[in-house]
């Protein structure tokens with residue numbers, strides 16, 4: 001990087017949607033003439049893209065802000081911005097706890113980041129010229145202008161506008177890419193902050209999505225993951241008329257160059273027979289579904305406002321297995337929802353034992369201020385939640401390992417992605433069923449599909465060897 005080139009640094013917490021937003025922010029920064037800094041201390045602009053879904057990532061943000069306060073005292077010209085979900089719902093707390101932050105930008109307003117940066121720079125330049133009367137002097141003698149730019153207005157319902165050609169032009173070519181197809185959520189589960197931080201459900205126009213994916217395919221992308229808070233609810237309220245998620249999968253399948261299509265996370269209530277039929281018929285759609293259940297108890301599901309019963313969820317799984325016997329199913333499970341009894345907890349444990357998910361993302365309920373569940377009586381004590389979680393993790397891990405072991409000896413198609421992070425002699429890829437495989441390969445095999453024999457099973461995946469390389 002040229003030493004003269006101003007630079008930025010982005011911290012990202014949370015889901016893939018946030019990672020995607022960070023990529024979008026990076027595009028804005030590139031457009032403004034900034035380059036990515038290799039170290040935060042070199043950056044003129046530092047942005048924290050935050051997550052509110054649980055308490056832990058929020059604590060990490062405040063702790064990171066504490067570190068940045070030190071850096072800013074050495075470099076008063078640094079611009080620090082907090083964006084994402086915390087910025088949307090915690091503007092007042094951020095202002096109080098970190099008054100040195102220069103801008104707070106909510107999830108619906110990322111496009112205003114360049115304008116906010118320019119405003120801060122103008123204010124500071126005027127300050128240097130003595131045109132502002134309320135500036136303060138830093139220890140180093142430099143001016144520190146602490147006017148806060150705030151654009152954390154509630155995300156608006158309406159059309160999603162993305163500059164597709166720009167996104168495609170500026171993104172570095174990648175084998176795998178995430179493509180957001182909808183934003184926000186209308187489900188209002190009682191434990192979840194997302195509808196409050198990301199606003200109501202809005203779908204991107206189908207042609208924008210297809211154009212973006214065609215561009216990615218031309219640039220070498222072979223696998224795409226469609227993103228949305230409830231990704232299979234896609235297509236309502238579109239100006240061009242309703243387009244079902246199943247239909248969208250069909251249209252994407254027709255794009256040459258794209259070899260694999262994934263999506264996350266679907267919502268059980270919107271998992272239609274039409275979608276299952278399309279998945280089974282379209283070979284590019286991967287044999288993996290991550291279908292959050294949360295708990296396997298009808299009374300809890302009702303109080304969570306999830307909109308399905310255990311039986312209805314089971315019915316979807318049965319249909320998926322019948323249509324695609326080789327499909328892998330993973331899920332989200334939340335323990336310790338307010339009022340969860342031992343018996344209800346046991347219902348979830350029994351369901352996990354019976355259903356045998358390939359893997360699960362398991363976590364303890366944490367209170368999210370502003371949600372209905374935060375006000376519910378009978379909050380489960382922390383220690384009880386942790387004990388329940390530990391027992392579930394132990395059970396699920398043993399199931400995952402058993403399932404992985406049952407695949408040893410099979411040959412799976414894997415997209416060779418690059419060197420393994422843990423062992424420089426191995427390369428890494430994923431199966432269609434979203435299982436990691438590490439295997440010896442060479443640099444020129446990156447980007448190609450290979451048939452890999454699964455020799456050794458672990459909790460997190462497999463060690464294998466290439467049996468046959470298939471054309472890219």
Ligand code: SF4
Pocket residue numbers: 185186187188189192193194195229230267
């Ligand atoms: S479906 Fe429920 S858990 Fe998922 S984002 Fe929407 S409100 Fe949150």
